[in-house]
Amino acid sequence: MLLQDLFDRRYSPAIASAFQPIDCFSGQEVLDQPDFAFDDLVVRLLIRGLAELGRTQEPLANLAPRDIACRLHEVRTELRLADPDIIRILKLAEHSRGSALTRALGMLATSKSTAALSLDIALPLSQAIGEGWAAGRISVAGEHLVSATLRHLLGERLLRGGVASALQERDMQEPPPRLLFAAPYGEMHEIGLLAVAAVAADLGFDVVYAGPNLPALEVARLVAMEDFSAVCLAAAGPANERVETQLYQVRNLIPARVTLFAGGSGYAGIDTADMTNTRAQLSIPHFLAELEAISILTHGSQTNEP
Numbered sequence: 001m002l003l004q005d006l007f008d009r010r011y012s013p014a015i016a017s018a019f020q021p022i023d024c025f026s027g028q029e030v031l032d033q034p035d036f037a038f039d040d041l042v043v044r045l046l047i048r049g050l051a052e053l054g055r056t057q058e059p060l061a062n063l064a065p066r067d068i069a070c071r072l073h074e075v076r077t078e079l080r081l082a083d084p085d086i087i088r089i090l091k092l093a094e095h096s097r098g099s100a101l102t103r104a105l106g107m108l109a110t111s112k113s114t115a116a117l118s119l120d121i122a123l124p125l126s127q128a129i130g131e132g133w134a135a136g137r138i139s140v141a142g143e144h145l146v147s148a149t150l151r152h153l154l155g156e157r158l159l160r161g162g163v164a165s166a167l168q169e170r171d172m173q174e175p176p177p178r179l180l181f182a183a184p185y186g187e188m189h190e191i192g193l194l195a196v197a198a199v200a201a202d203l204g205f206d207v208v209y210a211g212p213n214l215p216a217l218e219v220a221r222l223v224a225m226e227d228f229s230a231v232c233l234a235a236a237g238p239a240n241e242r243v244e245t246q247l248y249q250v251r252n253l254i255p256a257r258v259t260l261f262a263g264g265s266g267y268a269g270i271d272t273a274d275m276t277n278t279r280a281q282l283s284i285p286h287f288l289a290e291l292e293a294i295s296i297l298t299h300g301s302q303t304n305e306p
Contacts, residue, residue, distance in 0.1 A: 043068060049075035080124040090128055093142040105149045114157045114202040115288070118195035122150050123284065126191040147191065154194045158209060161201025176206050177229035182219055183212035184246035184266075189236035192264060196232070196284060200291050216246050220253035230259040232287075235266025244270050251275050263287050 043060070046068055050058050053075065060068065080086060085108050092101040109117050129146045132138035181197040183190055190212040201207040210222060219231060231254060235243045243266045251260050262272070262280040272280040 046072040046075060049079055052079060076119075077124040077127060080120055081128055083120075086121070086125055086128070089125060089146070090132065090138075093129060093138050093146050094132065096139055096142045096145065098141075098145050101145050102149050105146070105153065109153045114161065114198050117153065117157060118199050119284070119288075122154060122191055122195045126150060150191055151194060154191070154198045157198040158194065158201050158207065161198060161203075162207060164202075164204075176204050178206040178208065178227060179230050179232055180208045180210060180219070180222055180228050181232045181234075182210040182214040182222075183234050184219075184243055184250075185213060185215040186242050186246075187235045187237065187266065188212050190234075192236055192284065193232075193234035196234070196263070196287060196291075199288055200232075203291055205291070216249035216253060219250050223254045223258060228254075228258055230261055232261040232263070233267075234264045235262075236264045237266050239266055239268045239270065243267065247272075247280070248275070251278055261287065 046060065049072065050056060060071075063071065081090075085104075089101060089104055089108075092104060105121075108121060112121065125146065129138060129143050133140070133143045179197075179200055181193055181200070183193050193212070194209070197207050197209045208222070208226070208228075210219070219233075222228075223231060231250060233247065233250065237243075247260075247262055247267065247270065254260065256276045258277070260275070260278040260280075262270070262278070263284065267280050270280055272278045
C-alpha cells in the first residue's frame, strides 16, 4: 500500500482510538476521544505551553494549522531550554569542557526514551548551540563537542532500533515500510534528520540512514537498489534555490509510488502542489505523528522500547 493511502486513512476511528502521540511535556498524553485529530492536540499543547510561559493572551485564532505547529515547536524549545540539565550542558559548551560535557549528555540520555532524547534534548540543544555560536558565546570547539556527542547518542539509538525491528520482522507477515533518510547536496546539518530517523527506527520502520550532503542522483541510486516506501529529506538552513532544485530532481528521479517527505526550514515556501506523492514543509511533531500512525496501521507496534 502506498504511504499516501495510509495518510488518507489517518483520521479513521480505528486509528484515532489507537493513536497515542508523543506528548512534548509529560510524555504520558493519552487521548481517547473518538473524534481525535492530531491538529487538535497541537492546539491544546500550544495553549498549555503558552500558559506555562505566562502568555495566556497570545492570539491564535488567525493562525493556520502549519503556523500553529511551528509556534508549538518554538514554545516547546523555549520550555526545554529552561531545564536545569540543558542549562548545565550549555554552560559546559560555553567553556569547552569536553570531558564533563560528554559525560553529562551521556548520563542524561540514559534516562530518556528515543523520542525524549530526540525531542527534549537533541533538537532544542542543537538549536541553542547554533544560536550561541552565532552570538559568540560558544566557540567552534564547543559546538563540535555537543554536535559530535549528539550524533553518537542518536546513532546508537538508530542502530538499536534497527536491530529490534529486524528481530520483530521475523514474526511479521509483511516487512515494515523501508524509509531512506538523507539531507540534500550542500546541506551539512544532520542532527534533526538523525533524530527523526532514530525515532522512526524505534517505531519499527526499516530505516536506511544516508546522512548529509547527498546529491539527488545518489538518492535515486539508493532507491533503485532497494524497495523503499519513502524518501525523507531534511534541510535546516534558509530556503534557497539549491535545496528547491534538489527536491524537484529527487522527485523526478524516484518512482511515483515512493512518497517524498521534505522537512525543515530549508523547504519553507516551496510549492509542491503539483509534485506527485510529496509532503513538504513538515514540522517535526507532524512528521513524527504521521510515522506513528503509519506504524500502527502497518504492524501495530508503537515503539521498540518498553
